[in-house]
Amino acid sequence: MKIPAATKPALWGAVGGALAMTIFGFAVLGWHGARGAREMAATSARDAVTAALVPFCVAKAQGDADPARMAKLKAETSSYSRSELVRSSGWSTLPGMQGSDYSLATACSEQLVAAKAGG
Secondary structure, eight states: OOOOTTHHHHHHHHHHHHHHHHHHHHHTSOOOOHHHHHHHHHHHHHHHHHHHHHHHHHHHHHTOSOHHHHHHHHHOOOHHHHHHHHHHHTTTOOTTOSSOOHHHHHHHHHHHHHHHHHO
8 A cells, every 4th residue: 555645744744733732722722731720620619618708707797796896997908907807806717617717808808898988
């Protein structure tokens, strides 16, 4: 059986095209490998849990018996200081949690400040 002369360049073109498409896909089109997909899934899950717990943190803050803490939070200008105030007040520590979660405290403080600005 005789192989046509154009077969070798066609095969090299197919290999080169596949390689170029792979590089282009990962670099430009946003393709991810298994590790990147796991990291994206973990980040998405963490963000979803934080978003689900923020209303409980806000309710705990609004129901606090010490109104001075809320006044101090609303007067604070630094987002880091507001987050630390939420953590030290215990508003971001919910039943069953071992300790305060920083991302929950940050989201809660942002929600509390937004409620102040809106109302």
